[in-house]
Amino acid sequence: MSSSSLPLLSLDRLSCRFGGLQALDRVSFAVHPGEIFGLIGPNGAGKTTLFNLISGVTPISSGDVCWQGQTISALPPDRLNRLGLARTFQNLRLFDRLTVLENLLVAQASQRRSQPEALATAWGLLEELALSGLAERDAGTLAYGDRRRLEIARALATRPTLLLLDEPAAGLNPSEKERLGQLIAELRQRHQLTVMIIEHHVPLLMGLCDRLAVLDFGALIALGTPEQVRTDPRVIAAYLGGGQ
Amino acid sequence: MSDALLQSLLNGIASGGVYALVALGYTLIFSVLGVINFAQGALFSLGGYLTYLLMGGRIGVNGALPGGMLPVAMPFWLALPLAAVLSGLVALVVERIAFAPLRRRQAEPLLSLITSLGAGVVLVNLLQILMGAEGYAFPASALASLPVSLAIGAARIRTLQLLLLLVCALAVLALTLWLDHSRSGRALRAVAEDATTARLLGINSDRMVRLAFWISGVLAGLGGGLIGVSVSLAGPYFGMAFGLKGLAVLVLGGLGSVPGAIAGGLLMGLVEAFVPSALSGWRDAVAFAILFVVLLLRPDGLLGRRAVEKV
Amino acid sequence: MIDHALLVQMLLGALLGLSVYLPLAAGQLSLATPAFYAIGGTLAALVSTRFPQLVGAGTGLNGADAAAFPLHALLLEMLLAGLLCGGLALALGRPVLRLRGIYLAIATIALVEIVRVAILNLPFTGGAVGIFGIPQVFATASGYLLPALGLLLLAGWGLQHLETRPLGLAMAAIRDDELAARCLGIHTLRVKLTAFVLSAVLAGSTGALAAHVFNTWNARQGSFDASVTTLAFVILGGSRTWLGPVFGGLLLTALPELLRPVGDARLVLFGLVILLGPLLVPQGLITPALLERIGRWRWSTGGKP
Numbered sequence: 066m067s068s069s070s071l072p073l074l075s076l077d078r079l080s081c082r083f084g085g086l087q088a089l090d091r092v093s094f095a096v097h098p099g100e101i102f103g104l105i106g107p108n109g110a111g112k113t114t115l116f117n118l119i120s121g122v123t124p125i126s127s128g129d130v131c132w133q134g135q136t137i138s139a140l141p142p143d144r145l146n147r148l149g150l151a152r153t154f155q156n157l158r159l160f161d162r163l164t165v166l167e168n169l170l171v172a173q174a175s176q177r178r179s180q181p182e183a184l185a186t187a188w189g190l191l192e193e194l195a196l197s198g199l200a201e202r203d204a205g206t207l208a209y210g211d212r213r214r215l216e217i218a219r220a221l222a223t224r225p226t227l228l229l230l231d232e233p234a235a236g237l238n239p240s241e242k243e244r245l246g247q248l249i250a251e252l253r254q255r256h257q258l259t260v261m262i263i264e265h266h267v268p269l270l271m272g273l274c275d276r277l278a279v280l281d282f283g284a285l286i287a288l289g290t291p292e293q294v295r296t297d298p299r300v301i302a303a304y305l306g307g308g309q
Numbered sequence: 310m311s312d313a314l315l316q317s318l319l320n321g322i323a324s325g326g327v328y329a330l331v332a333l334g335y336t337l338i339f340s341v342l343g344v345i346n347f348a349q350g351a352l353f354s355l356g357g358y359l360t361y362l363l364m365g366g367r368i369g370v371n372g373a374l375p376g377g378m379l380p381v382a383m384p385f386w387l388a389l390p391l392a393a394v395l396s397g398l399v400a401l402v403v404e405r406i407a408f409a410p411l412r413r414r415q416a417e418p419l420l421s422l423i424t425s426l427g428a429g430v431v432l433v434n435l436l437q438i439l440m441g442a443e444g445y446a447f448p449a450s451a452l453a454s455l456p457v458s459l460a461i462g463a464a465r466i467r468t469l470q471l472l473l474l475l476v477c478a479l480a481v482l483a484l485t486l487w488l489d490h491s492r493s494g495r496a497l498r499a500v501a502e503d504a505t506t507a508r509l510l511g512i513n514s515d516r517m518v519r520l521a522f523w524i525s526g527v528l529a530g531l532g533g534g535l536i537g538v539s540v541s542l543a544g545p546y547f548g549m550a551f552g553l554k555g556l557a558v559l560v561l562g563g564l565g566s567v568p569g570a571i572a573g574g575l576l577m578g579l580v581e582a583f584v585p586s587a588l589s590g591w592r593d594a595v596a597f598a599i600l601f602v603v604l605l606l607r608p609d610g611l612l613g614r615r616a617v618e619k620v
Numbered sequence: 621m622i623d624h625a626l627l628v629q630m631l632l633g634a635l636l637g638l639s640v641y642l643p644l645a646a647g648q649l650s651l652a653t654p655a656f657y658a659i660g661g662t663l664a665a666l667v668s669t670r671f672p673q674l675v676g677a678g679t680g681l682n683g684a685d686a687a688a689f690p691l692h693a694l695l696l697e698m699l700l701a702g703l704l705c706g707g708l709a710l711a712l713g714r715p716v717l718r719l720r721g722i723y724l725a726i727a728t729i730a731l732v733e734i735v736r737v738a739i740l741n742l743p744f745t746g747g748a749v750g751i752f753g754i755p756q757v758f759a760t761a762s763g764y765l766l767p768a769l770g771l772l773l774l775a776g777w778g779l780q781h782l783e784t785r786p787l788g789l790a791m792a793a794i795r796d797d798e799l800a801a802r803c804l805g806i807h808t809l810r811v812k813l814t815a816f817v818l819s820a821v822l823a824g825s826t827g828a829l830a831a832h833v834f835n836t837w838n839a840r841q842g843s844f845d846a847s848v849t850t851l852a853f854v855i856l857g858g859s860r861t862w863l864g865p866v867f868g869g870l871l872l873t874a875l876p877e878l879l880r881p882v883g884d885a886r887l888v889l890f891g892l893v894i895l896l897g898p899l900l901v902p903q904g905l906i907t908p909a910l911l912e913r914i915g916r917w918r919w920s921t922g923g924k925p
Contacts, residue, residue, distance in 0.1 A: 120803060146805035158800035160793045162860075171793040174786035175805040183786075223805050345722060347848070410899050419649060420898040422725070423855050426848045427895025434887040553733065553844055560726050594737035597730035604727045605715045 079128035106280035149226035161205030172222035325578020326477025331555025332570035334525030340501035350552020351429035356530025357537035359392035371441025393530035400526025436545035625761035631768035633873030637853035637865030642819040647795035651847035652728035658842025660701035660827025689755035705824025750838025858904025
């Protein structure tokens with residue numbers, strides 16, 4: 066397929082400043098359709114800021130974000146989502162007062178889907194993420210691990226092409242982390258997804274990702290397969306020097 | 310400068326000063342608690358009525374004690390600060406009843422809009438029961454020792470106007486000096502900046518909240534007394550109009566900004582003073598029209614800081 | 621103690637409560653309801669006293685049968701008032717709804733004040749006295765029960781329907797977390813605008829009806845006091861289900877009248893209710909949990925053979 070050579074998402078010298086702080090400094094890379102792309106780096110490296118820029122939550126200071134070759138830098142989050150870009154949040158932003166099922170229906174509210182179709186999609190996702198027993202519970206009352214999965218399900222309900230996961234394994238125990246890794250790999254297959262994932266637990270990414278990018282102090286310091294990144298001297302220096 | 314122009318200018322600065330007092334009261338409370346105290350207008354009324362009573366004013370025929378009066382008759386310069394201090398104490402009661410319980414259970418800040426207005430309604434209607442709904446004018450002898458007007462260059466200025474201006478300026482000066490240079494003023498600003506950190510540094514934030522309420526009550530009371538003596542007490546509800554204008558000034562200057570409240574007050578007073586007399590009926594809408602336009606152009610007020618949502 | 625005239629006023633209160641509830645259900649604290657209420661009432665007062673032929677009421681009103689203003693003309697006025705207020709809200713909403721939290725509240729208070737001063741000063745709205753002699757549709761107050769109840773049922777039906785629809789869900793989501801809602805593709809400004817416009821339509825129609833009920837209309841109908849009183853309907857009644865503001869509006873409109881025997885102290889008591897209500901029942905009187913309990917009780921008693 067020739068279209069697979071066109072990147073799904075490409076960043077061109079993307080920068081973000083908050084006052085005097087350079088949170089991201091001319092970051093460029095491309096994400097290709099179907100890959101699982103990991104984003105790692107020490108705390109404060111700018112990983113979440115990068116997600117915020119891509120998803121339209123934070124304005125871009127300079128540089129460009131392109132979606133299938135078209136610039137999307139100035140678009141608001143809702144337009145980006147309707148283009149096919151969905152995200153989760155590091156600090157979980159569920160609609161706590163809505164039920165689990167309603168959380169998934171809201172995610173389809175902007176799309177022209179009939180009620181039965183939306184319900185079918187919602188129940189399918191609940192089944193897939195092992196949440197169907199909790200459908201009528203208020204999201205605010207769920208256990209932590211269930212909340213993490215619900216946020217992924219909610220993002221999937223918008224039927225994205227690209228899914229941005231911000232530390233989906235944070236706060237999970239080792240066996241839950243492992244299961245989550247498998248789940249993400251399966252979801253990519255079943256939903257024909259491209260996935261970008263931020264994660265602190267590097268072993269999880271090593272097994273899961275096709276490629277990894279490493280950020281340090283807002284700059285891209287390495288990009289490549291897990292094997293390449295693991296042995297990159299700059300990455301080792303960043304992690305050791307960063308006191309990790 | 311022509312007489313009329315100077316007069317308008319002074320009128321504007323004088324009423325602007327009163328607006329600034331009210332807005333400063335709002336802004337102090339907003340900066341430490343992030344809420345608006347809708348009882349501010351009622352405290353303004355209270356200050357006016359207390360000044361009147363302390364000066365030996367009589368209760369009218371519709372009051373609960375027709376013809377009654379306090380057994381004191383203070384001069385204005387003593388009655389005004391005392392009335393202001395008493396209004397400050399009532400503000401503390403309002404804080405205790407309408408704000409503290411909500412804060413303790415971390416309820417929605419929205420609720421305090423309602424409770425504080427409830428407190429205001431109670432206050433104003435208690436005033437109405439005690440004093441009747443009619444207006445009161447201060448006796449002409451209130452400032453007997455002062456001449457009615459003074460000559461400045463070619464223009465003659467009402468003494469009351471100058472007095473009002475002077476008191477407002479002093480109050481604003483004292484407040485800014487206190488905020489910038491005193492120990493408790495700095496502590497209050499620390500709480501406004503970041504309550505959690507301030508608490509870790511050993512600052513008692515509850516005490517600072519009470520202090521902010523007390524000062525805002527004093528400022529409202531001062532404003533009420535000043536307007537009372539220079540214009541009149543136009544019924545127990547008269548402070549509500551000033552409370553609302555102060556709200557417009559507050560937003561105009563940016564919530565939580567002290568210089569903004571002062572600048573916004575003066576701006577509002579001046580603009581109102583220059584509304585042509587043929588359109589004087591519209592004067593009360595000017596403040597809100599300005600506010601409306603400013604909000605649409607600059608959603609955080611003229612001197613406000615933009616709030617950034619943390620993701 | 622509750623006569624028909626008071627009952628009509630209570631229904632009007634419930635309608636205004638719903639008008640404040642609508643934007644709040646989408647997380648927007650708008651206090652603009654009295655502005656639209658005042659505009660709707662002024663429109664009805666002007667049309668029925670000066671241009672009755674516009675709504676098909678004939679021109680014979682200055683004659684002997686001044687009391688007979690046809691029902692269809694009233695309904696048409698309510699519709700026109702709703703359209704006018706909805707249009708205004710649509711034009712104002714886009715800039716105004718960019719404001720958040722307390723800023724939105726204060727901007728809408730400013731709107732109420734501007735409308736109040738305008739009605740007080742415009743050459744054709746009767747100044748401080750207002751417009752009086754607004755023709756009556758019914759011979760007695762009880763006649764107005766029908767249109768008031770009809771409008772309330774219509775609004776309630778719509779809101780009940782909304783709860784399970786995409787629009788209603790989107791409103792609830794914005795109230796919970798606006799940013800998350802945007803990231804899920806929800807056009808948040810459009811949703812908020814829809815709620816704001818519906819709120820204005822409801823307030824405008826209610827105002828048109830109220831002008832006939834009260835027989836006179838002046839600037840005092842829409843004031844800052846009304847902003848907060850109508851907000852109190854929602855807060856005290858409960859802001860998590862539409863039945864809350866209905867209940868709050870009925871109760872708090874009746875309260876000052878029921879307190880009339882205590883004389884001058886009644887407004888002090890009313891103030892105390894507003895002051896203490898949120899402290900005693902922070903969720904409001906009608907909560908979803910309460911409705912669920914009632915529902916289960918009905919089901920368990922009614923469902924058994």
